[in-house]
Amino acid sequence: MSPEELAFLALAAIAFITGLSALLVRELVHTILWIGIFFVDLSAIYFLLSAPFLGVLQLGVYAGAVTILLLFGIMVTRKRIFSREAATGIGAVPTLLSVVAFVFLLIAVTSLSSTTPTFTTYDVSALSTYLFGAGGPWVLLLSLVMLAALAGAIYLVREGRE
Amino acid sequence: MVDFVALLSTFLPEVVIAAAALLVFLLDVLGVRRTEVTAGVSAAASLLALLFVVADLGIAPFSAVATLPSGLLDSSPASASTSLYAFTSLGLVFQMIFLSATFLVSLASASRPSAEPGAPTFFGLLLLASVGMLFVAVAADLIFLLLAIEITSVSTYLLVAYRRRDRRTIEAAMKFYIIGALSTVLSFFGASLLFGAFGTTNLYAIALAPATPSAALVLVGYAFLLAGLAFKVTVVPFHAWAVDVYDGAPDDVSAFLAGGTKKIGLFAFFLVFLGPVLLARWATSFSPFGLGPFNAHPVFQLVLGALAVLTMTFGNLLALWQKEIKRMLAYSSISQAGYMLIGIAIGTSPAIAGATLQIFAHVLMKTGAFLVVGAVAALGIGPLVDDWRGLGQERPYLGVAFALMLLGLAGIPLTVGFVSKFVLFSAAIQAEGYFVWLAVAGVLNSAASVFYYARVLKAMFFERSDRPAAPSNAGRLGANGLGYGRAAAIAIIAVVVVLLGIYPGPLLSVMQSAAQHFVLLGP
Amino acid sequence: MSGLTIPEFLALASALLALSIFGVLTRRNFILLLIAIEIGMNAAILNFIYFAAFPLCAGHSALSGQAIAVVTIGFAATEVAVGLAIVLALNRLKGTTNVAESTELKL
DSSP states (O other): OOHHHHHHHHHHHHHHHHHHHHHHOSBHHHHHHHHHHHHHHHHHHHHHTTOHHHHHHIIIIIIIIIHHHHHHHHHHHOSSTTOBOOOOOOOHHHHHHHHHHHHHHHHHHHTTTTOOOOOOOOOHHHHHHHHTTTTHHHHHHHHHHHHHHHHHHHHHHSOOOO | OOOHHHHHHHTHHHHHHHHHHHHHHHHHHHTOOOHHHHHHHHHHHHHHHHHHHHHHTTOGGGGGGOOSOTTOBTOOHHHHTTSSBOBOHHHHHHHHHHHHHHHHHHHHHTTSOTTOTTHHHHHHHHHHHHHHHHHHHTBOBHHHHHHHHHHHHHHHHHHHTOSTTOHHHHHHHHHHHHHHHHHHHHHHHHHHHHHHHHSOOBHHHHHHOOOOSOHHHHHHHHHHHHHHHHHHHTOTTSOHHHHHHHHHSOHHHHHHIIIIIHHHHHHHHHHHHSTTTHHHHHHSOBOGGGSOOBOHHHHHHHHHHHHHHHHHHHHHHHHHTOOBHHHHHHHHHHHHHHHHHHHHHHOSHHHHHHHHHHHHHHHHHHHHHHHHHHHHHHTTOOSBTGGGTTHHHHSHHHHHHHHHHHHHHHTOTTSHHHHHHHHHHHHHHHHOTTHHHHHHHHHHHHHHHHHHHHHHHHHHHHSOOOSSSOOOOTTTSTTTTTOHHHHHHHHHHHHHHHHHHHOOHHHHHHHHHHHHHHHHHOO | OOSOOHHHHHHHHHHHHHHHHHHHHHOOBHHHHHHHHHHHHHHHHHHHHHHHHSOSSTTSOTHHHHHHHHHHHHHHHHHHHHHHHHHHHHHHHHSOOBTTTTOOSOO
């Protein structure tokens, strides 16, 4: 086993365990801690795949902004921040459904094991050229999504006369 | 260096609508917040964009103002395979359909209270949702398509919530958001698998690609994409959210959701699963999961056909039991999605033309029906079928308009609903094989749906009202209490429903030629 | 970076997606639902980045995978913001972020 592979397996295990813990712990603030680790862990995987720009983006946007945003959401909506949620059952049908989805995907994925793709790395400048050249329309559409979100969300949370 | 003038003229309808949205937000900041003004901007912009789209389609008197550079419309798959967007006649026809929905809802919403808070946000988001719909119609790339759908989705989550002090609307927005976000996750995951299998997300390049290293990855990717899009189209078993959301949302927003935005998922189905991609690829046998070679195309058609029958039957059965008009219309909207899926399952050009006409007819009739519901609610009459007793006698014009829309939804002759179902079902019979059973199921379902539409009509026209007296707010708004904008929108819809029912020729021929071009796009 | 092949990698993304579906279907707190949805979006982003690094098909520049990942990260963050706006509006009206408690519409 190569060191990269070992590193990946460790990171993958951490990703799954932190993700699961984030969903199952009963204290919402602990959820935020777990999901923070989850995001940082995924960022490490992106670095491992030699996508450093994506890794930094993941740290900034997810581990930074989204985590704080979620924490902020909890702070604003609760009187006592460290109060516990009522225990929620796991439910047989949803569990079964997600296990079926996983097995289905796993079968598809393992059918690929014969292929040996070559590892490709990219220059960050090539990525930026692509984003503002051939991929420009994506960025444009993203800006429209953000405009709609901005206009609507500000209106929704603003204290207004009514 | 990009030629911006050329780009602007290529995307003129989208630019007009986006500029109008920005204008509405700007007017909000400047303090111009009257409903009439913003509704006027919205209606005028959608009408202008509609004119440009019709011109680009090359329809006679308007083609003089066509702005789409020549050679871009219905270009070859090879040239579309390197771009993120491509203009097809079918896409333009759908843009026409989407813009009609925006125009009608804007016109009707002009009748809402003049100083209503949130009016600029409502119209701004309505226009932004329309921009997303327009971009969906020109997509040639999966990510472009999904992002365009998300413009509409994000706008409509917030549109449902725009009456921010109303518990029911916020709750409907919450449900809509959760389901919408889950469907987004499924679609993006499916797209990522397809990207892995083909190395590109361009739909035309996927169609032209040589054999893929992993048929299993392709199948699973399409399955996730199908599930994600099925939520948007309210295909059974992904339908459960729709009734609550249509019920809880403000009436005009329900009209836009059921009449307008739901149709983007159907066009996405057309793009992803038809002409450009699957017909050719899936007919060549491949062997996923080590099952040995098999032809995936009939399997796929069988799945879609089964979903279509399930959707229309389930929607109709539940609609029979509803006591509230709005929930009945929501279930009827689910069952109508089943009819449209028939066209996608068959995939021949007459079937696509029939499904397109069915979608247009449904946009008109469902938008109109929800607008009437909004009008009746504004008159102070309750939401139950029983509350509507005698309404047809008290307000004959409103009653007749609503009756026309319901008869159209049921597929009664002399309405556009009959023509569209006739074209669609005869395409199914032409396609032979088990598709004939799809036509049979469709006809049976149409017959069953007459029951619940007739129950409403009976209550409206043949039963006596037990309401104390007609609410006397006739002086508050023009047009007998409805407001001129809403009355005009309802009247336009009623007239068009009958007009196209008697004389569908020109529109149908436009749709047929668009469908033919679309099928030819496949390699 | 030679040791990794596709299955073990896509297995992680698949597991995260299954986790996301599980979370959306069973959790009742809106914030947890948002987190479950973000886990699913991360699974998709992971796939895009992975297939950019290990392209299965020659002939297309797989760089677009990284570009898609950038756009998707931006989009997913926007979606969280919209979700939080709805949470705040809901909380102001009902004093709870629990989806089950706040339901008035009949199913």
